[in-house]
Amino acid sequence: MGLRTPEQYKASLRDGREVYYRGELVQDVTTHPIIGIAVDHACIDYQMSEDPRYRDLAVMVDPQTKEPYSRYFHLPQNAEDLLKRSKLISASTREGATLVVLIKEIGTDALFALHIVAEEMAKRGKPEYKERVQKYYQMCRDRDYGVAVAQSDVKGDRSLGPQGQDHPDYYLRVVEERSDGIVVRGAKVHTSVLTNTDEVIVLPTRAMKAEDKAYAVAFALPAATKGLKLLASAYGGFKKDPFDFPISAKHKMMETLTVFDDVFVPWDRVFMNGETEAAGFLALTFVKFHRFTAVSYKLPLLELFAGSARAIAEYNGIENAGHIREKLTELAAYHATVQGLIIAAAHQHAVMAPGIAVPNVLLTNVAKYQFASNYHDAVQMVQDIAGGLLVTGPSVEDWRSEATGPYVKKYLGGKKGVPTEHRLRMMNLISDLTASDFGGYQEVLAVHAEGSLEAEKLQTYREYDFNAAAAYARELAGVK
């Protein structure tokens, strides 16, 4: 089938999927006043494939069939592949005004991980998964599908695994095995973009013990599957004017509580069923790719922090003040640090069977941790430079009204020569980015998405070569 147009993508979403918004069944996600914004945002992916500015980056050609396909599906084999993937993710996020598009990024992260884990399971005497993963991957690639990933379980009591919980469904599990497939029950949470993707890949969220056999399960389903119920988040769900909210009026990502109400999965879509020893391996391998995706899509946001802070400092007439330059320097270093770590992680990749390049795990986790642990400080610096108007400013109606507009124009100007409108628009951009519901969304996204802060610290601790460092210390101390 090859590449799809944005219109074909949108048409494919009118498939009877069971999406609820504020308790009501949504008839058509593409025309829904809030979910429709997320659909239009996701169209960026398909628009970029058609756009001459991006086509070389976004599209690859199959050497055998000569058919074009989206670069997201390209299995990375070397540093160049990883760097181009990272560049594409950054470029599409830039088109999304700092909000990641994600409809192919996350699904392909999971597909890469499934290739590696299925290869390993084949070596351990389970060849069927490898064939299924390859067939499924080929279908998604050839049909240019958007693919969500539901990994995070609802988890109940966080100090426990699947066993010993108040009920057995806090982690998704297999409740029946039939001759033609399995039946699964449970719920995943925070599932991004599934309201508007074709497919969802379901992965275990953690390592499993021998007694957790029913919970060691991975599979894929079309979004429109009987019993699959998507409860869309209403966070930030109101109509916005682009003057007041220059980013979030037009860009949105939708998360769901994803309920599997005894859902049937045919065997050809089952990629793990009871292999408890492989569950943690799959969960972590996905994360190796997904954190690299994460830091790649953060770059436009970090550039905008530095850029908007610099612009508003000029409009406010304070760009040469010592403390402002210091804060701008911090913001520049923040952006450059994450950018540099991404490049290094791509170059220092490892190749895992069947020949897939995996970004350097230590550097990727350090990048993600640097990003996430400094995010709120960066927000503080941008807000400090901008001033309190971020939350006290007039609305677009005040600006346009004959009665109030002239006062706004006269009194909310800044440095001589800077039109009031420019200052207001920049304030609104920073307000949307840091002080609106979208700003709050970005903050929580920074802390938790792709794994919370402690998860990145744990990986950093595991990956850093303390033995070599300690040996060096012993050598200098003269200790044998």
Ligand SMILES: Cc1cc2nc3c(=O)[nH]c(=O)nc-3n(C[C@H](O)[C@H](O)[C@H](O)COP(=O)(O)OP(=O)(O)OC[C@H]3O[C@@H](n4cnc5c(N)ncnc54)[C@H](O)[C@@H]3O)c2cc1C
């Ligand atoms: C905007 C957004 C989009 C997301 N998109 C997706 C998606 O598309 N697909 C997907 O699968 N997931 C997605 N996630 C989920 C994300 O990966 C999780 O939010 C993250 O892993 C944290 O899980 P949690 O939210 O359940 O928080 P919790 O796990 O409850 O974490 C809260 C705190 O508890 C701590 N904690 C948890 N367990 C323990 C323990 N046993 N011992 C000690 N401390 C513990 C954590 O370190 C953290 O400090 C998304 C999240 C967000 C915010």
